[in-house]
Amino acid sequence: MPLKNTGTESLIKETAKRLFFAEGKLHATTQEIADAAGVNRTSLHYYFRSRDLLLEAVFKEAMQGLSLRLAECMEAEKPFKEKIENLIEVFLKDMIAFPYQETFLVTEINTLGKELMGNIQSGPIQTFLKDVRTEMDKGTLEEMDPIHFLMNLFSLLSYPLIMAPLYRQLFQISVEDFAILINQRKEMILTMLFKKN
Structure with missing residues (x-):
């Protein structure tokens, strides 16, 4: 052969x-x-x-890449706010380059079943949730379930890019002007997530 x-x-x-x-x-x-x-x-x-085997290979690589990026950002030996800044930068960069990746992943999870989820590690996320709780106890973050904090962070990052075609039409703005708005999101997200001193 x-x-x-x-x-x-x-x-x-x-x-x-x-x-x-x-x-x-x-x-x-x-x-x-x-x-x-x-x-x-x-x-x-x-x-x-078959197309299904190609989709499965692409899905597994994408999930593994997502898991690695999460682990690198969440387990970094940095102060918490720097971790968040890094996480925002990494995810915005990825989502600007590949705006439909999350849509693809969710579609394939719903189509191919949850057995494909084995490539994402929960360890880094569990550790990060403990970090979030510690920051809430210090008073730097609003009190809430740490899972809500993480869902809010990911929503603030991904939703505007997933909805970009609709938003550009709705607000009647160009691709270039929308990119300027997206580039402003890091500071806006940090302002929304962290309490003012």
Whole structure:
């Protein structure tokens, strides 16, 4: 049996990620993915056998990447506010580059089932929730369930980018002007989350 060309396999996965995550083409067919990658559909099927297997491979890599980014930000040896600043920067950078990644992940969780969730580690999140509780006890954060704090943080980060096409139309602003608003979010989020001294 001939060895697979992992360069072609990676090209197909990276092309699928670009179509799904950056361009929002969540329903791209294997033919569309093959065409965008510059390979024939037979090559795509050689590496992944079906669209579902390609989706599963892309999903698993994306979830693993998300888990690693969460762990790096949440377990960093930094003061809490610096951790939050870093988390905001990392996620805004990712979401600006791949605005449809979260939509893809949620869609695939609902479609393929929760067994695919095994790639995300809960350890860093549990540790971070303890850090949030410590900050609340110090009085730097408003008192609430630490889970609400984390859900609020992620909502403030992701929702505006997920809804960007609607917001640009609703507010009648250009892509460039919307990008300026998004770049202002770090300071705005920090102001909303932390108590004033």
